[in-house]
Amino acid sequence: METSPSKVVVRDVGVTFPGHGRTVVALDGISLDVAPGEFLCVVGPSGSGKSTLLRVVAGLVRPDRGQVRIAADRPGTPATAMVFQEHALLPWRTVLDNVTFGLENRGVGRAEREARAREMLAMVGLTRFARLYPHQLSGGMKQRVGIARALANDPEVLLMDEPLASLDAQTRTIMQEELLRIWATLGKTVVYVTHSLEEALLLGDRIVLLTARPGRVSQVFPVELGRPRGLEVRGSPAYGVLLEKIWSELREEVLRAMDEDRGGAGPRAAST
Amino acid sequence: MAVATPLALLALWEVAARLALLSPQYFPPPTAIAAGLAESLVAGDLGEHLAITVARLAMAFVVAAVPGVPLGLVMGLARPVRQAVDPYIAFLFPVPKIAMLPFLLILLGVGEPAFVLTGALSAFFQIVISTLAGVQTMDPRLLEVGENYGARGARLFRAIILPAALPAIFTGLRLGLGLALVAVVAVEFIAAKSGLGHLVYRHWQMLGTVDMYGAFALVGALGLALTRGLRALQSRMLTWQEDPGRL
Amino acid sequence: MPRWLTDHGIAVVSPVLLVAGWEWASATGVLREALFPRPTTVARHLGQLVTDGTLERHTATTLVRIAWAFAVSAVLGVATGLAMGSWRRLREALDPVFAVVYPIPSVLFLPLVSFLVPAGEVAVVITTAVTSFFLVALTTMHGVRQIDPLVVEAATHYGARGWRLFTAVLLPGALPSVFTGLRLGLGYALIVVIAVEIVAAGRGLGAFLWLSWQVLKVEDMYAAFLVVAVLGAALSYGLAALRARLLPWVQDVAER
Numbered sequence: 001m002e003t004s005p006s007k008v009v010v011r012d013v014g015v016t017f018p019g020h021g022r023t024v025v026a027l028d029g030i031s032l033d034v035a036p037g038e039f040l041c042v043v044g045p046s047g048s049g050k051s052t053l054l055r056v057v058a059g060l061v062r063p064d065r066g067q068v069r070i071a072a073d074r075p076g077t078p079a080t081a082m083v084f085q086e087h088a089l090l091p092w093r094t095v096l097d098n099v100t101f102g103l104e105n106r107g108v109g110r111a112e113r114e115a116r117a118r119e120m121l122a123m124v125g126l127t128r129f130a131r132l133y134p135h136q137l138s139g140g141m142k143q144r145v146g147i148a149r150a151l152a153n154d155p156e157v158l159l160m161d162e163p164l165a166s167l168d169a170q171t172r173t174i175m176q177e178e179l180l181r182i183w184a185t186l187g188k189t190v191v192y193v194t195h196s197l198e199e200a201l202l203l204g205d206r207i208v209l210l211t212a213r214p215g216r217v218s219q220v221f222p223v224e225l226g227r228p229r230g231l232e233v234r235g236s237p238a239y240g241v242l243l244e245k246i247w248s249e250l251r252e253e254v255l256r257a258m259d260e261d262r263g264g265a266g267p268r269a270a271s272t
Numbered sequence: 273m274a275v276a277t278p279l280a281l282l283a284l285w286e287v288a289a290r291l292a293l294l295s296p297q298y299f300p301p302p303t304a305i306a307a308g309l310a311e312s313l314v315a316g317d318l319g320e321h322l323a324i325t326v327a328r329l330a331m332a333f334v335v336a337a338v339p340g341v342p343l344g345l346v347m348g349l350a351r352p353v354r355q356a357v358d359p360y361i362a363f364l365f366p367v368p369k370i371a372m373l374p375f376l377l378i379l380l381g382v383g384e385p386a387f388v389l390t391g392a393l394s395a396f397f398q399i400v401i402s403t404l405a406g407v408q409t410m411d412p413r414l415l416e417v418g419e420n421y422g423a424r425g426a427r428l429f430r431a432i433i434l435p436a437a438l439p440a441i442f443t444g445l446r447l448g449l450g451l452a453l454v455a456v457v458a459v460e461f462i463a464a465k466s467g468l469g470h471l472v473y474r475h476w477q478m479l480g481t482v483d484m485y486g487a488f489a490l491v492g493a494l495g496l497a498l499t500r501g502l503r504a505l506q507s508r509m510l511t512w513q514e515d516p517g518r519l
Numbered sequence: 520m521p522r523w524l525t526d527h528g529i530a531v532v533s534p535v536l537l538v539a540g541w542e543w544a545s546a547t548g549v550l551r552e553a554l555f556p557r558p559t560t561v562a563r564h565l566g567q568l569v570t571d572g573t574l575e576r577h578t579a580t581t582l583v584r585i586a587w588a589f590a591v592s593a594v595l596g597v598a599t600g601l602a603m604g605s606w607r608r609l610r611e612a613l614d615p616v617f618a619v620v621y622p623i624p625s626v627l628f629l630p631l632v633s634f635l636v637p638a639g640e641v642a643v644v645i646t647t648a649v650t651s652f653f654l655v656a657l658t659t660m661h662g663v664r665q666i667d668p669l670v671v672e673a674a675t676h677y678g679a680r681g682w683r684l685f686t687a688v689l690l691p692g693a694l695p696s697v698f699t700g701l702r703l704g705l706g707y708a709l710i711v712v713i714a715v716e717i718v719a720a721g722r723g724l725g726a727f728l729w730l731s732w733q734v735l736k737v738e739d740m741y742a743a744f745l746v747v748a749v750l751g752a753a754l755s756y757g758l759a760a761l762r763a764r765l766l767p768w769v770q771d772v773a774e775r
Contacts, residue, residue, distance in 0.1 A: 060676055081677070088673035092691040092768045101687075105678030133768045153677070277612040278619065298634040355529040363534075366751035367744075368710035370717065371725070374732035374740055378554055454624040458714050461626055469627070476630040484630060488623070495622025 005071060007189040008034035008057060008157055013066035015052055025214035026052045029066070032208055032217060034157070036071070039183060039190045041200035043250060044210030044218075045257035050193040051085075053215070054159050057191060058082050070156055078102070081155035085162045087142040089134045095121070095145050096130040102153040113152075120148040123182060140171040144178070151186070160192045164199070176202055177231060184228050197247055201239060202229070209249055212257035221246055300482045309486035318471070322490060325456060325467040328384070332391030332452045337445060340396050344403025344444075348437070349429075354404070361400060369394040369455055373463065387459045394455035395448030402444020406437030439510055446502045453498060457491055468494070556738050564738040565745065573727075578746055581712060581724040584640070585754075588647035588708045593701055596652045600659025600700070605689060610660065617653055625650040625711040629719060643720060647712045651704035658703065662696025663689055695766055702758040709751055724750075 015027040026049040034040050042050050055061040057068055058080045070079045081102065089098045096117055103113035121127050124144040134142055143163055150158055164172045176199060183190060183203075194200050200207050201223060209218045223242065225233050233239055282302045288294040289301035312318035347354040369390055376386040410433065418432040460469025468491050475484035538558050544550040545557040556564075568574040603610040629646045636642050666689065674688045716725025724747050731739035 058676055060672060078678070082673070084669060084673050086669060088667070088669045090670060090674065090688065090691070092694070092766075101674070101679075102677035105683060105687075135768060149677070275615060278615050281616070295634075352529060355527075356533045359530050359534050363748060363752060366706055366709075366755040367748045368713045368751065370710065370714045371728060371744055371747045374728055375744070377732065378735075378737070378740075450622055453622065458624045458626045461624070462714065462717055469624070472627055472630065476633075488627060488631075491627060492619050492623050496619055499618075499622055 005036075006033040007036040007038070007071050008191065009069040010053075010057065011066050011068075013053070013056055013063045013068065015049065015056060015061060015063050027056070027063070028214035028216050030210075030215065030217055031066075032220070034189055034191060035205075036073075036189055037187050039192065039203055039205045041204035041207045041223075042191065042193045042210065043195070043197055043200050043207060043246075044215065045212050045250070045254040046195075047213045047215075047257050047260075048210040048253065049213065049215030050210060051161050053210075054082065054161050054191060054193050057157070058159055072156060074154075074156065077154045077156060078106070079155065080157045080159050081150035081153040082159040082161060083143075083146045083150045083163045085165055087134070087139075087146040089142060089145055089149075091134050094131050094133055095126060095137070098134070098145055099149045099152050101149060106153075116152050116154075117148070120152045121145075123151065123185070124148045124178065138171075140167050140175060143167065143175065147179075147182070151182070151188075156189065158188045158190045160190065162193055162195060165195060172199075173231070179203060180229060197243060197250060198234070201225070201242055201246075202231070202234065207246060209246065209253070212253045212260060218253065219249060297479070298481060300485065304482055305485045305489065308482040309489065312483065312486060318486070318490070321467055321471050321487070322494075325460065325469065325491075325494070328388050328391060328456045328460075328467065329449075329453055331388045332456055333395060333445075333449050335388060335392035336395035336399055336448055336452065340399035340448070341403050341441060341445075344400040344441070345407060345434075345437070347400070347404045348407025349433070361397060365397045365401065370458055370462070373459060377463065382463065387456065387464055390459050391452040391456040395452040398451055399441075399444045399448040402447065403437065403441045406440025406444070407433065409440070410436040439506075442506050442510060446499070446506065449498055449502060450495070453495055553737065556741060561738055561741045561745070565742040568739070568742055574742065574746060577722060577724050577727045577743075578750075580720075580722045581716065581750075584644055584647060584712050584716075584723065585705070585708045587644045588651060588712065589701075589705050591644065592648040592651035592655055592704055592708065595648075596655025596700070596704065597659050597697055599652075600656040600697070601663060601685075601690070601693065603656065603660040604663025604693065605685065617657060621650070621653045621657070623650075624714075625707070626714040626718065629715060638719070643712070643715050646715050647708050650711060651708045654707055655697075655700045655704040658700025659693060659697045662693030662700070665696065666692035695762075698758070698762045698766060702755065702762075705754050705758060706751065709747075709754060713747060 010030055010032050013027055013030045014025070017024045017026055030049075030053060032040075042053060044050050052061060056063050057070075059068075060082075072079065090101065093101065096114070099117040099120055100108075100113040103116060108116075118127065118130065121130055124147055126141060126144055126148065129137065129141065134145070137145070143166075146163065150160075164175050167175060180203065192200070192203060197207075204223050207221045207223055209221065210216065211218045221242070225236065225238055225242070285294070285299065286301045286303060289296045289299055309318070313322075343357070347357055372393055373386065373390050376389050380386045380389070414432055414436055415428070418428045423431050457467070457469035460467035461473045462469075464470045468487050471487035472484055472491070475481070475487065541550070541555065542558050545552050545555050565574070599613075603613055625646060628649045629642070632642045632646045632649075636645060670692070671684075671688060674684060679687050712723070713725035713728070716723035717729040720726045724743055728740060728743040728747070731737075731743060
């Protein structure tokens with residue numbers, strides 16, 4: 001039995017949105033625990049509410065029922081910091097000022113926040129670009145700034161919303177290596193949303209599979225591929241087995257989601 | 273909801289005028305204005321003046337659009353043409369077209385041609401610039417698609433370039449019409465003896481404030497109808513475009 | 520022949536040819552000299568007007584009026600636009616009022632203004648400011664509303680709320696549009712001030728232009744027109760250059 005208390009506790013969270021003429025149930029009773037220092041990946045088809053779940057944990061979306069608790073081991077630091085898809089950097093601030101943004105808002109002194117920001121920029125390899133503006137950077141670099149921004153805030157839990165989705169495959173692979181390295185160094189608790197099962201297997205300790213809308217927890221898969229982990233794990237037999245197993249479940253959900261988009265008669269109907 | 277605030281303001285005005293908080297001579301109550309407006313339209317010559325303004329506007333618009341759109345297109349497609357014409361456009365665009373009125377009055381005499389041409393000039397530059405922008409900022413990949421699938425020359429123009437530039441052209445026409453209206457009414461105010469703009473001036477000089485506000489309101493209504501109407505037309509005709517824009 | 524030579528060559532040669540052609544046509548009578556005076560004559564006349572101070576006086580008057588009108592419309596317009604962009608209620612309330620008033624030519628407000636304020640400089644300035652105010656307010660409001668909602672969400676997540684959100688996110692995010700609005704507003708102020716001067720003023724470039732027409736001093740008309748044109752260009756393009764300096768993060772998307 002797990003004795004150390006969870007870092008993040010999600011209990012029976014439900015979220016509904018007003019949609020076009022009818023309400024949409026995005027999440028329907030999600031419960032899960034995240035252990036301290038764990039790298040948890042959340043996968044699911046489009047519309048399964050993965051991003052919504054992350055936003056609930058971040059406090060950006062108020063759930064209609066249920067609750068989220070985050071263990072505050074270090075008072076004074078924020079509970080979460082999120083890395084957004086499409087970076088969401090402030091275009092009118094330099095890279096450095098973007099990274100210090102959260103610290104600024106919390107009233108941290110100039111010297112300290114600059115030092116912290118530079119440390120994080122060094123960690124993501126962008127020291128030379130501190131004084132540039134976002135539009136002068138490539139997509140991959142912008143994402144790294146987003147990561148640096150989140151890390152600079154030293155949150156209890158790091159949330160990542162498909163941070164590598166908008167990158168080309170090559171940059172994405174490099175960034176995955178980077179993430180593994182950074183996480184191994186800092187040991188943060190991470191909740192990571194992704195479309196890519198391969199990515200989830202590469203990065204995560206456990207994988208939570210959500211169903212098609214309305215999103216519920218379908219299954220939770222432990223990922224026993226050893227730590228520290230590198231890209232070579234993708235060639236191991238254990239990886240292949242897990243990939244097959246989880247994909248067959250995920251595939252069902254993806255087809256169900258596509259069905260719903262079509263209003264009923266879709267590939268699923270055709271394949272049975 | 274959209275009408276609530278204007279109605280509230282008008283109600284406030286009504287009350288203030290009736291209670292003489294506002295001088296009823298300079299700010300007659302809206303109901304009186306409305307009544308005067310109705311009367312002038314039915315029994316008086318207000319309808320005529322409205323028609324004259326609209327006629328001038330229509331002609332100004334045609335005179336601006338007919339050469340303006342093709343010029344913009346040619347400038348967009350042929351670099352030497354753009355280089356040659358650009359300096360004039362760049363120089364004259366920021367000039368208040370009303371400043372051209374005296375010249376036109378000398379050249380064409382004090383009459384319709386000068387009035388219409390001033391309005392046309394206001395619209396012309398906007399139309400050319402917007403059309404040119406429409407051609408220049410179109411997605412170059414669309415051109416590649418066209419060429420790759422065998423469209424050349426005239427066909428490429430008709431099937432790819434023109435439709436791609438159409439939203440910008442339409443916006444330019446819409447803005448141009450608005451500018452033409454402003455110019456025509458301003459010219460009427462200053463130099464003409466007919467039209468809504470002139471009416472506002474005449475009634476102002478004679479302190480016939482009820483009629484003055486009536487003409488004023490009609491100008492506002494005309495402007496509103498044109499901008500809204502054209503925007504709706506644009507949405508209707510260019511169904512693939514997302515948002516014709518705010519102004 | 521190198522590209523840049525043909526490019527800028529045409530742009531330079533074309534107006535030069537035009538002026539030269541005009542000079543010839545006017546001198547030989549192809550164009551009526553009374554209506555189309557020779558460019559050299561106009562230039563000489565312009566020089567005269569400059570030395571005897573007439574041009575300076577009128578230009579200064581017009582510029583002062585524009586400056587005041589612009590200041591008023593800029594301050595009120597930006598404030599209103601920011602407020603409208605940030606509060607939906609306010610926007611919905613004011614939008615219909617704007618939609619009705621905005622298309623009306625500024626010059627038409629002169630009577631209204633004259634009822635409220637004694638005739639004189641103040642009336643001219645306020646009338647000039649009206650349409651510019653609406654222009655600035657509308658573009659500013661649009662500027663706030665077009666900020667990427669994801670950026671706003673991220674900023675909120677990283678602790679920017681209320682006033683802080685406004686100063687750190689909404690304001691800078693709207694700045695490029697505000698600048699465009701100010702530029703358009705300034706251009707409009709010039710247009711309106713000329714028209715108002717024609718109707719109601721004794722001094723100023725518009726008044727000078729109109730008076731010259733009335734006494735048929737054609738060279739004066741051309742001189743006045745040139746000054747107005749240069750003014751228009753300076754205001755319009757000057758602000759554009761300023762923007763590149765003040766807002767280094769904005770990439771221009773074919774703008775005029």
